[in-house]
Amino acid sequence: MTTETEAGTTPPHSFPSRRFTDRSAQTRAAILAAARGRFAADGYEKATIRAIAADAGIDPSMVIRYYGSKAELFEASAAVDLALREIRAAEPEQLAEDYARTFIARWEGGANDVEQLLIRTALTHHDAVQQVQRIFDEQIKPPIVAALADDPDAELRAALVMTQTLGLAICRYLLGLDPIASADPATLERAVRDAVRMHLTRSMRDDA
Amino acid sequence: MTTETEAGTTPPHSFPSRRFTDRSAQTRAAILAAARGRFAADGYEKATIRAIAADAGIDPSMVIRYYGSKAELFEASAAVDLALREIRAAEPEQLAEDYARTFIARWEGGANDVEQLLIRTALTHHDAVQQVQRIFDEQIKPPIVAALADDPDAELRAALVMTQTLGLAICRYLLGLDPIASADPATLERAVRDAVRMHLTRSMRDDA
Numbered sequence: 001m002t003t004e005t006e007a008g009t010t011p012p013h014s015f016p017s018r019r020f021t022d023r024s025a026q027t028r029a030a031i032l033a034a035a036r037g038r039f040a041a042d043g044y045e046k047a048t049i050r051a052i053a054a055d056a057g058i059d060p061s062m063v064i065r066y067y068g069s070k071a072e073l074f075e076a077s078a079a080v081d082l083a084l085r086e087i088r089a090a091e092p093e094q095l096a097e098d099y100a101r102t103f104i105a106r107w108e109g110g111a112n113d114v115e116q117l118l119i120r121t122a123l124t125h126h127d128a129v130q131q132v133q134r135i136f137d138e139q140i141k142p143p144i145v146a147a148l149a150d151d152p153d154a155e156l157r158a159a160l161v162m163t164q165t166l167g168l169a170i171c172r173y174l175l176g177l178d179p180i181a182s183a184d185p186a187t188l189e190r191a192v193r194d195a196v197r198m199h200l201t202r203s204m205r206d207d208a
Numbered sequence: 209m210t211t212e213t214e215a216g217t218t219p220p221h222s223f224p225s226r227r228f229t230d231r232s233a234q235t236r237a238a239i240l241a242a243a244r245g246r247f248a249a250d251g252y253e254k255a256t257i258r259a260i261a262a263d264a265g266i267d268p269s270m271v272i273r274y275y276g277s278k279a280e281l282f283e284a285s286a287a288v289d290l291a292l293r294e295i296r297a298a299e300p301e302q303l304a305e306d307y308a309r310t311f312i313a314r315w316e317g318g319a320n321d322v323e324q325l326l327i328r329t330a331l332t333h334h335d336a337v338q339q340v341q342r343i344f345d346e347q348i349k350p351p352i353v354a355a356l357a358d359d360p361d362a363e364l365r366a367a368l369v370m371t372q373t374l375g376l377a378i379c380r381y382l383l384g385l386d387p388i389a390s391a392d393p394a395t396l397e398r399a400v401r402d403a404v405r406m407h408l409t410r411s412m413r414d415d416a
Contacts, residue, residue: 043253123382159385159391164372167378177370180371
């Protein structure tokens with residue numbers, strides 16, 4: 001800001017409001033970080049606005065002012081971006097490979113506190129289920145439906161892909177079940193790739 | 209018992225002990241039913257021995273006498289028999305078909321309160337995770353390993369089968385995510401069959 005003042009490119013009266021906005025963004029970020037920590041440690045039920053506010057070093061009324069309610073605060077703090085937008089493969093083979101690589105890289109990267117929180121919470125609270133449904137509808141389904149444009153079963157195929165990847169994430173990263181937990185990531189990436197490809201390409205109407 | 213007394217085939221002194229055993233079995237069953245209800249309704253953390261005893265109409269000390277602790281009571285009340293023992297297919301194709309039929313029939317049959325309780329609890333309490341691991345080791349793995357006798361990857365294949373079926377169970381029956389929740393069971397049975405077959409037969413070492 002010192003630089004801008006010296007350059008004289010910004011009218012002085014804009015500073016207070018921009019500084020307020022910066023502070024507001026910082027406060028929101030602090031609230032969300034505290035909320036994630038509390039929801040993860042105490043569970044949705046036991047986490048209180050009061051405890052979250054204390055962790056963020058602010059008054060509980062500020063949490064309500066910014067996020068309205070515990071349910072809305074949870075929704076904001078469990079917002080997940082699966083980074084699947086980049087997947088724009090034109091055919092199932094490549095889509096399966098890209099999908100598996102993105103999925104395994106993301107979970108192996110360890111930046112999955114928010115997904116883990118959301119999955120655990122969804123199994124006990126309906127509000128969180130709707131958030132998982134939105135993630136499917138808005139992030140998982142679109143790239144798959146786009147790649148299978150003429151397939152009337154595209155949405156169900158996308159959903160079956162989700163059952164496989166969610167099941168693997170839960171067994172390996174949330175429950176730590178062996179031998180899935182001890183398998184090497186490259187082996188799992190190939191398994192996910194083959195499973196995704198199978199769900200995208202298998203005949204849905206056979207009677208074998 | 210009247211019949212036996214009239215027939216004179218059982219010495220009279222055995223009656224009190226058998227009747228005591230019957231009563232004990234009834235009490236245990238009542239405790240387990242109450243425990244399942246409480247664990248499901250209140251969650252593992254909040255369910256108390258006191259509340260469970262009250263629901264069963266007995267003294268809390270009786271619950272401790274029969275089951276020792278809340279952790280042991282949970283273990284007993286979440287004992288699951290997946291009925292996979294019957295699956296003794298000699299080759300993967302048939303195993304996949306039998307597995308899918310057994311899995312879908314069991315979950316569609318709606319007698320899955322205990323599995324649902326176990327899955328939900330496992331995502332928040334480590335004791336329950338060990339129980340899920342035992343179910344894999346003792347019930348899911350053996351028939352698959354038996355059918356894939358010479359395959360060094362048989363255990364990992366079995367685990368991948370579990371990731372698919374657990375993921376489907378969670379998406380459809382626990383979370384109710386669409387369009388998995390609204391798909392017809394026959395369609396899902398074919399999807400599970402094809403996924404199981406794929407996990408049992410795909411090359412594990414390719415570099416495609």
